[in-house]
Amino acid sequence: MNRREALKSVAFLMGSAISSTTIGVVFENFILPEKEKNFVSFSVSDEQILSEFAETIIPTTASSGGAKAAGLGAFIPMIIRDCYPANMQKLFAEGLKEMQIKCSKEFNKDYLSISKEERNQLMSSLRDDAIGTNKAPSFFLIARDLTILGYYTSEIGCTQAREYLPVPGRYDGEAPYIKGQKAWATN
Template sequence: MDRRRAIKNLALVLGGVISVTTVGILIKDIIIPDNENSNVSFSATDEELLAEFADIIIPTTKAAPGAKAAGLGVFIPMMLKECYPKDLQQTFFTGMKEMEEKCQKEYNKNFTALSPEERTKIMEQLRTESLVDIKKPSFFILARDLTILGYFSSEIGCTQSREYLAVPGRYDGNADYKPGQKAWAT
C-alpha cells in the first residue's frame, strides 16, 4: 500500500476528529501538478516551532511520548508541501508567521521562547480566531489536523499511545475491554 492510500484510509478513520478541509484534501485523488507542488519553504527553526506547537496539542504523558517525540516538526511541513495545494500551503505559512508576530507583539519573544502558559494562551487565541469563520481554513485548524493525523499514524501513536496487537487474529466484536485500557490502534 502506498503512503497516499494509507493516509487516505487513516483520514477516513479519523474523519470525526479532523476538519472537513483536511479530510477533503486527503480523500481527493488529486495529483498536484509539478508547477503547483510547493511554494513555501520551511526552515529548521520553523520545524522546531511546529514541533513545540504540536506538543501542546498532544503532550508527553506517563503513558506515551508526545507529538514532538513522534517527529511532527518534520512531518507537518512534509505533508503540506507534498499533499496540499498552493493556496492552503500559503494560508498555513502566513498564519504561522502571523502567530510569531503575535508572540513578539504580546511577549517580545518568539513562540519557542515562550513559557508553557504563554504558549497555551497564544494557542487559545488562535483557536478562538479559527472559530469565527469555520468554513475558512486557518493555520490553527490545519496545524491541529496535521498533528492528530501525524501522531496517530506514527509508530509512537500506534504502539505507545494506543493498544497495539501486531497480528490481531480473528474478529471478535465482543472483546473484553478492561477499565483504563487504551483504545485499539489495529
C-alpha cells in the first residue's frame, strides 16, 4: 500500500475528526495534473511555523511525542503541494501569510517568537474566524485537519499516542479495556 492509499484509508476511518473539505481533497485529488503540483512553495521558516502551529494542536506529553516530533512541519507542506489543487494551495499559502500578519498586529512579534499562551489565543481566534464565517475551506481548518491526519498516521501517533498491536490477532469483541487505556492502532 502506498502512502496516499494509507492516508485515504485513515481519512475515511477518521471521518468524524476531519472536515469534509480535507476528506474530499484526499479522496478526489490523488492524481493531480503535473501543472498543479507544487504550485506554491514553502520556506524553511514556513515549515518551522507549521511545525509549531501543529504542536499547539497536538503537544508533546509525558507519554508521547507531539506534532513537531512527528515531523508535521514538513508533512503539511508536502501534502499541500502534492495533493491539493492549485487554488487550494494558494488559499493555504495566503492563509499562512495572513496568520503571520495577524500575529504581528496582535502581539508585535512573529509567530515563532510568541509565547505558548499567545499561540493558544491566536489559535482560538483563527478557529472562531473559521467557524464564525462558515468559510470552508480555510487555512485553519486545512492545517488542523492535516495535523490530525499526519500525526495519527505517523510512527509516533500509531505507537506512542495509541495502544500499538503490531500483528493483530483474531477479533475479540470482549477484549478487556482498562480505564484510561489508549485507543488501539494496528499495522
